[in-house]
Amino acid sequence: xxxxxxxxxxxxxxxxxxxxxxxxxxxxxxPTEPAGPQVHPGAPPQLLGVIKPPVGSxxxxxxxxxxxDATVGGTYKFEIAVQPRxxxxxxxxxxxxxxxxx
Numbered sequence: 001x002x003x004x005x006x007x008x009x010x011x012x013x014x015x016x017x018x019x020x021x022x023x024x025x026x027x028x029x030x031p032t033e034p035a036g037p038q039v040h041p042g043a044p045p046q047l048l049g050v051i052k053p054p055v056g057s058x059x060x061x062x063x064x065x066x067x068x069d070a071t072v073g074g075t076y077k078f079e080i081a082v083q084p085r086x087x088x089x090x091x092x093x094x095x096x097x098x099x100x101x102x
Contacts, residue, residue: 003063005080005096008055015082017051019063020091022077024099037075037099045091050083075101 011017023043027036048065055061061080078100083092 001065005061006059008059008061008095010057011054014085016085017055018081018083018088019048020079020081021046021048024075024077026075039077047088073102075099
């Protein structure tokens with residue numbers, strides 16, 4: 001997987017960027033649900049890792065990573081979030097998100 005992002009703010013001493021996957025599924029058009037992907041309610045997010053080296057003053061980030069250590073296969077919501085350095089148990093403030101099929 002290759003992800004390139006521009007326009008991020010420089011990390012501070014108190015925060016960092018983390019990458020998350022949230023299990024999702026595809027809905028088809030039905031009377032009760034809109035079509036398209038949706039996150040599984042109550043499914044725990046999976047932390048893929050913390051961005052290293054940190055995002056600098058350029059605001060650019062490129063991630064090149066094999067997802068061999070992730071639960072792959074299916075639809076996921078991919079998120080990059082700003083996290084307090086003291087807590088990476090759940091996604092923080094999301095700055096980039098997209099549904100992906102792995």
